[in-house]
Amino acid sequence: MKEWPRASLLGAEIEFASMRTYARYFLRRLGQFVFVVFVGINIVFFVTHATPVDPVEQAISSATQFGHSDPRAVEIMRKALRELYGLDGTILQQYVRFWTRLATGDFGPSLSAFPTPVSVLIRQSLPWTVGLLFTSTLIAWGVGNSLGGLAGYYRKNRLLKAVGIAATGLQPIPSYIMSLVVLILFGYIWPILPISGGFQMNVSPDLSIPFVSSVIMHSILPVLSLVLITIGAWFVGMRSLVSNIVTEDYVVYAELAGVNRRRILTSYIMRNALTPQLTGLALSLGAIFNGAIITEFVFGYPGLGTLLVRGVNSGDYSLVLGIASISIVAVATAVFVIDLLYPLLDPRVKVE
Amino acid sequence: MGGLLGRTRFAAIDDVSFSLEAARPEIFAIIGESGSGKTTLARMILNTLAPSKGIIRFLGEDISRFRGRREQLQFMRKVQPIFQNPFEAFNPLKRVDRYLFASAYHFAGHHGRAGREAAADEALKKVGLSLAEVKGRFPHELSGGQLQRAAIARALISSPALIVADEPVSMVDASLRMSIVNLFKTLRDELRVSIIYITHDLATAYYISDRVLIMQKGKVVETGPARQVLSNPQHPYTVLLRESILSPDDVDKSHLAGAA
Numbered sequence: 001m002k003e004w005p006r007a008s009l010l011g012a013e014i015e016f017a018s019m020r021t022y023a024r025y026f027l028r029r030l031g032q033f034v035f036v037v038f039v040g041i042n043i044v045f046f047v048t049h050a051t052p053v054d055p056v057e058q059a060i061s062s063a064t065q066f067g068h069s070d071p072r073a074v075e076i077m078r079k080a081l082r083e084l085y086g087l088d089g090t091i092l093q094q095y096v097r098f099w100t101r102l103a104t105g106d107f108g109p110s111l112s113a114f115p116t117p118v119s120v121l122i123r124q125s126l127p128w129t130v131g132l133l134f135t136s137t138l139i140a141w142g143v144g145n146s147l148g149g150l151a152g153y154y155r156k157n158r159l160l161k162a163v164g165i166a167a168t169g170l171q172p173i174p175s176y177i178m179s180l181v182v183l184i185l186f187g188y189i190w191p192i193l194p195i196s197g198g199f200q201m202n203v204s205p206d207l208s209i210p211f212v213s214s215v216i217m218h219s220i221l222p223v224l225s226l227v228l229i230t231i232g233a234w235f236v237g238m239r240s241l242v243s244n245i246v247t248e249d250y251v252v253y254a255e256l257a258g259v260n261r262r263r264i265l266t267s268y269i270m271r272n273a274l275t276p277q278l279t280g281l282a283l284s285l286g287a288i289f290n291g292a293i294i295t296e297f298v299f300g301y302p303g304l305g306t307l308l309v310r311g312v313n314s315g316d317y318s319l320v321l322g323i324a325s326i327s328i329v330a331v332a333t334a335v336f337v338i339d340l341l342y343p344l345l346d347p348r349v350k351v352e
Numbered sequence: 353m354g355g356l357l358g359r360t361r362f363a364a365i366d367d368v369s370f371s372l373e374a375a376r377p378e379i380f381a382i383i384g385e386s387g388s389g390k391t392t393l394a395r396m397i398l399n400t401l402a403p404s405k406g407i408i409r410f411l412g413e414d415i416s417r418f419r420g421r422r423e424q425l426q427f428m429r430k431v432q433p434i435f436q437n438p439f440e441a442f443n444p445l446k447r448v449d450r451y452l453f454a455s456a457y458h459f460a461g462h463h464g465r466a467g468r469e470a471a472a473d474e475a476l477k478k479v480g481l482s483l484a485e486v487k488g489r490f491p492h493e494l495s496g497g498q499l500q501r502a503a504i505a506r507a508l509i510s511s512p513a514l515i516v517a518d519e520p521v522s523m524v525d526a527s528l529r530m531s532i533v534n535l536f537k538t539l540r541d542e543l544r545v546s547i548i549y550i551t552h553d554l555a556t557a558y559y560i561s562d563r564v565l566i567m568q569k570g571k572v573v574e575t576g577p578a579r580q581v582l583s584n585p586q587h588p589y590t591v592l593l594r595e596s597i598l599s600p601d602d603v604d605k606s607h608l609a610g611a612a
Contacts, residue, residue, distance in 0.1 A: 249437060249441045252395075255400055256398055256399070256400060257424075258422075258424040271445065272444070347445060347490045348490070
């Protein structure tokens with residue numbers, strides 16, 4: 001019998017009928033990826049340009065709100081601003097200009113913080129958001145799945161039952177309520193943690209111990225509220241996946257054969273339940289680039305979410321479009337990566 | 353089992369007693385509808401559930417004493433399970449041959465690769481398969497009938513004295529059922545394996561078993577030699593079970609024709 005090329009990931013053995021089928025699979029998924037990104041960015045382009053807030057009028061009104069201005073001067077200013085912002089010409093010309101700029105990774109100047117480029121604003125906010133959400137997503141996913149798996153396997157354990165009740169109780173709480181509750185509890189009633197901003201204002205932002213510890217202190221409350229909101233879903237999902245697998249005959253067989261319980265739990269049950277949860281993790285990680293709008297806003301965190309709210313309020317299309325494009329690319333990339341990994345994780349997924 | 357409100361307890365199995373002789377292999381059918389306690393009984397015989405009262409002995413020894421891994425392996429070498437759903441009998445993420453090799457390693461003491469493969473192939477040949485057909489395949493790449501045969505082959509590797517088969521054909525295509533049922537007969541006659549055949553299907557039980565035990569709601573309602581019990585049932589439940597089988601006569605008498 002011919003031995004096929006094999007790959008192994010997380011203990012599952014995979015073989016491909018040939019690398020050529022996998023290459024074809026890869027190309028088809030890549031095509032889907034490009035298509036999704038293209039359509040998504042187009043939709044965002046047209047939606048943002050349909051906003052009733054006109055950034056030029058916003059700029060003019062803030063320039064003219066103190067005292068009387070000559071209408072002719074205002075008209076000249078309006079025209080100049082339109083040219084500067086790249087808003088002159090028809091929507092079709094703007095569309096073509098947008099794509100040619102995007103091809104070089106340039107989102108153009110921000111309209112609310114003119115002339116700072118959008119890419120600079122995003123680059124300033126991105127590390128905050130990524131740090132905050134990457135940490136909280138991984139904590140919630142890891143803790144939620146571990147506890148959920150244990151709760152599904154040891155169904156009579158009192159402590160795990162209590163955790164289950166707490167997790168299902170926390171799950172439906174909306175993020176704005178959770179953020180406010182956490183903020184009131186640890187900011188006012190028992191004021192032990194900073195409640196606003198990314199770091200203390202009097203610390204210089206460099207890689208020093210005071211700065212890093214200040215960043216960590218400021219991130220505890222937003223991370224805590226994000227973890228509390230999302231942990232329930234992982235817990236409940238994993239618990240029900242595991243309690244389905246526990247009754248499967250191959251688990252009973254492993255128990256009969258005297259395989260020890262910890263090994264059964266990890267390599268027979270959790271391992272098999274993990275595949276759908278990994279898809280969920282990839283999607284959540286992709287969604288990081290949306291920013292956690294409400295939580296960031298409540299805690300005044302200098303991330304993408306706060307930036308996006310500012311962009312929407314001031315009618316800054318370029319900024320909104322830049323953030324939205326990045327998050328579209330990120331989610332599509334996450335789906336793309338998980339699609340490529342899935343055949344390696346689960347032999348039942350056919351590579352054709 | 354306890355209800356949350358009523359706090360009532362009921363036994364899934366109540367006062368069930370039977371024995372099989374080691375020297376005289378037989379097919380012993382346990383028949384009952386769903387919820388009659390058949391599977392609970394199977395789990396007790398396989399030593400995954402401990403009875404709250406009473407003792408199950410295997411070759412004179414109380415099986416509830418087999419607690420350690422070595423004793424359990426020793427017990428399992430002699431008593432092997434076959435499950436209802438062939439698609440659940442193997443981990444979907446593991447290759448089927450791994451199970452056969454693991455059985456050859458743990459139960460038959462084959463440590464070398466060649467010995468393991470030979471043992472697996474031999475067992476598979478007994479059920480009408482071969483290692484070449486199974487090797488390197490995942491459960492989803494085999495049919496239900498092939499998987500159930502592979503499960504039986506896995507059970508045969510350790511040359512067991514007893515096979516506990518819980519509804520082994522109810523999830524297999526009707527066309528393949530007889531081949532598996534006949535396989536049990538062959539195992540009894542040629543390999544001298546006793547089989548506890550748990551089923552709700554009177555027809556196959558009548559066809560292959562030597563003795564039957566009829567269960568209803570955890571209690572034994574009738575037991576004895578298969579032909580005697582099934583051709584001349586005494587208990588009303590057995591009569592009811594027997595009447596609910598469709599026979600060619602029913603079709604002729606158009607009992608089923610309805611409006612037509």
